[in-house]
Amino acid sequence: MAQGKYVMWAGAVVMAAAALTVAPMVVPAQQQSGQKSGSTQAIPDAPRPQALPDLKTITPAGAAVTAPAPVAPPAQQGPGTSLPASQAAPTGEPEDQGPPPDAGTKPFVLNAVQVNFVEVPFTVKDSKGQLVPGLTYRDVQVFENNVRQRMAVFTTDPFPLSVALVIDQSVTPDTMTKINNALGALQGAFTPYDEVSVFTYNNSVKQQTPFTAAQSPRLGVILERSKSVGREANMGFNSPLDQGLTKNNQILDPNTTGRAPNGTTANSPAYAPKEFHTLNDAILAAAQETTKAAKGRRRIVYVISDGKEYGSKAKEKDVIRYCLTNKVAVWATMVGDTAIPGMGFIDRIHLPLTMRDNVLPRYAGATAGQIDAEFRQNGIEKSFARITEEVRNQYTVGYYSREPMIDGKYRKIDVRVLRPNLTVIAKDGYYPTASAERPTAVSPTATP
Numbered sequence: 251m252a253q254g255k256y257v258m259w260a261g262a263v264v265m266a267a268a269a270l271t272v273a274p275m276v277v278p279a280q281q282q283s284g285q286k287s288g289s290t291q292a293i294p295d296a297p298r299p300q301a302l303p304d305l306k307t308i309t310p311a312g313a314a315v316t317a318p319a320p321v322a323p324p325a326q327q328g329p330g331t332s333l334p335a336s337q338a339a340p341t342g343e344p345e346d347q348g349p350p351p352d353a354g355t356k357p358f359v360l361n362a363v364q365v366n367f368v369e370v371p372f373t374v375k376d377s378k379g380q381l382v383p384g385l386t387y388r389d390v391q392v393f394e395n396n397v398r399q400r401m402a403v404f405t406t407d408p409f410p411l412s413v414a415l416v417i418d419q420s421v422t423p424d425t426m427t428k429i430n431n432a433l434g435a436l437q438g439a440f441t442p443y444d445e446v447s448v449f450t451y452n453n454s455v456k457q458q459t460p461f462t463a464a465q466s467p468r469l470g471v472i473l474e475r476s477k478s479v480g481r482e483a484n485m486g487f488n489s490p491l492d493q494g495l496t497k498n499n500q501i502l503d504p505n506t507t508g509r510a511p512n513g514t515t516a517n518s519p520a521y522a523p524k525e526f527h528t529l530n531d532a533i534l535a536a537a538q539e540t541t542k543a544a545k546g547r548r549r550i551v552y553v554i555s556d557g558k559e560y561g562s563k564a565k566e567k568d569v570i571r572y573c574l575t576n577k578v579a580v581w582a583t584m585v586g587d588t589a590i591p592g593m594g595f596i597d598r599i600h601l602p603l604t605m606r607d608n609v610l611p612r613y614a615g616a617t618a619g620q621i622d623a624e625f626r627q628n629g630i631e632k633s634f635a636r637i638t639e640e641v642r643n644q645y646t647v648g649y650y651s652r653e654p655m656i657d658g659k660y661r662k663i664d665v666r667v668l669r670p671n672l673t674v675i676a677k678d679g680y681y682p683t684a685s686a687e688r689p690t691a692v693s694p695t696a697t698p
Contacts, residue, residue, distance in 0.1 A: 366651045367402070368394070369577065371548070371644040372618065372665045372676035381643055382672055392647050393664040403648030411444040411550055411641060412461065412543035414536035418555035418585075419452040419478040420527050425586040426480030429554055432630040433473045439634040440464035445547075447539050448472050451532040452481065453561070460539065481525075529555060529609060530562035534569045537578045549578045550619075550641060554630075556586035557608035566609055570616045575681040580613040581641065582621045583633040589623040618677035655682040 370392060374382040387404035415436075417429065440446065444464040450456050459472045533551055540549035551573070559566070573580060588608050614621050620640065622633040653661060658681060665676040 366653070366655045366682070367648060368399075368651050368661075368663075368680065369403075369646065369648045370663060370665060370676060371579070371646045372674055373620070373640055373644050374667055375673045375675065377671050377673075381640065382669075383643070385645060385667065385669075387647075389668050390645070390647060391666045391668065392649060393666070394649075394651060394653070394661055396662075396664070397652070399649040399651070401647055401649050403646065405646050406643075407646075408642045409546065409548040409644075409646070411440065411464075411638070412447075412540050412547045413440070413444065413464075413550045413552050414447045414449060414539045416529075416532045416536050416551060416553040416555065417448070417450045417476050418527070418529070418553070419450050420481050420525070420558070421556050421586050423480035423482065425556065426478055428627040428630060429585060430477040431627050432634075433477065435631040436473060436634050437464060437469060439638040445543070447536070448476055449532055449536050449539075450476050450478070451528050452478075453526040453528065455528055455532045455535050457535065457539070461543065525558075526561035527558040528562045529553075529557070529559040530564045530566055530569050533580060533613065534564045534572060537569070537573050537576065540578050541576050548641060548644075549576070551578055551580045552637065553580065553582040553610060553613075554585060555582065555610065556588045557582075557584060557610040558588075559609045566612065570613065571681055573613075573617045574677065574679070575683050577680075579617045579619045579641075579677075580610075581619040581637050582610045582614060583630060583637065584608075584610060584621050584623040585625070585630060589625040616678065618675060620675065651682070653682070658682065 374385060376382050383406075385406075387401055390401070390404065392399050392401060417433075419426065421429070442463070442465045445461040446464045446469055447461045448458040448469075450458060458476050459468070462468050462472070533553065536551045537549075540551065543549055572578075610621055613619065620637070622637055624630045624633050647665065651661070653659075660679050660681055662679040663677060665674050667674050
């Protein structure tokens with residue numbers, strides 16, 4: 251009996267040890283700390299499934315239960331900023347960083363611009379003197395100082411005109427009458443986009459009006475006011491009542507004859523009073539007026555005169571240089587005796603021992619202008635429309651010169667058309683200036 255009880259007790263011990271090994275019971279810390287060492291542990295009948303314990307709530311036995319301090323999540327960086335994060339202010343006085351930049355203003359940008367642009371207008375005519383249309387840039391070559399240039403601009407678009415009109419009032423009365431009657435047709439030669447300034451000259455130059463619209467009533471009033479009676483030519487012949495006798499180069503009667511400044515007698519046929527025709531001064535004043543025109547306009551000095559020049563303060567070569575420097579072309583309608591074909595031919599060839607009294611061909615030839623010689627009133631009226639048509643239908647080529655623009659030396663220009671039997675009318679050269687401009691787009695419909 252005692253042996254059986256021993257076997258039963260040993261079996262119970264083995265079963266209890268097996269139960270503790272398979273499924274140990276998790277005892278809370280509060281109960282485990284409050285349990286007495288001598289108490290008997292209860293043994294469950296069977297193991298029960300255990301879930302994963304919460305690691306945040308399990309604490310070792312005997313440890314103090316303390317809630318962990320909350321940890322803030324890291325700050326998220328904002329998008330689209332290139333400025334560095336602001337730093338903590340120093341303990342001392344802050345450093346002066348200057349005024350904050352204005353967010354609305356744009357930074358200043360310096361762009362390099364070429365200023366050595368050269369603009370060359372030219373006219374092309376055939377063997378009959380008619381304008382030749384339809385040329386392209388492939389038909390044209392331009393040379394400067396015998397060096398071919400690369401064209402940057404080639405256009406056939408018409409430019410609005412800024413015309414300084416110069417009217418000669420020192421011509422004879424019959425010629426002045428023809429000019430007066432023809433002035434009524436002048437406004438019809440211009441378009442509403444053109445502008446005209448008027449100058450007159452006799453012994454001196456007078457500006458009648460600055461630039462005004464070509465089709466305005468104001469210009470008609472100014473042209474009417476610019477009419478004159480002309481001036482009789484001085485004669486160097488003696489009258490029958492003049493004595494005009496000398497003996498051994500001595501005056502016989504000083505009461506009837508005087509002494510001229512050059513030593514000859516005042517009534518001698520070799521001496522005639524000087525006539526003043528200040529054409530150089532008039533062209534210079536008109537050219538200065540055209541420089542006030544806006545960009546993108548053709549600068550023209552249009553002269554109605556017989557071409558005689560005497561008494562001007564300005565020299566011809568200086569006026570021509572001013573025109574070439576400022577892109578001014580001189581066009582003219584030649585009137586009076588100079589317009590007679592024979593007289594014009596003699597003046598062009600300049601016979602020895604004869605006086606050259608027509609300076610207009612030299613102005614027109616140097617500045618790429620043209621002259622229309624008309625002796626009759628009807629021809630003068632038609633010349634207005636002819637000249638403005640040729641000015642408006644010029645070709646224009648532009649290039650950037652390779653030469654320095656500050657030396658002021660004369661540059662020779664040669665415009666060539668690669669077609670036979672054509673005549674090119676262009677200026678022979680120019681004087682560079684530091685104020686040369688880039689090409690400007692020209693709209694045919696732009697108002698002045």
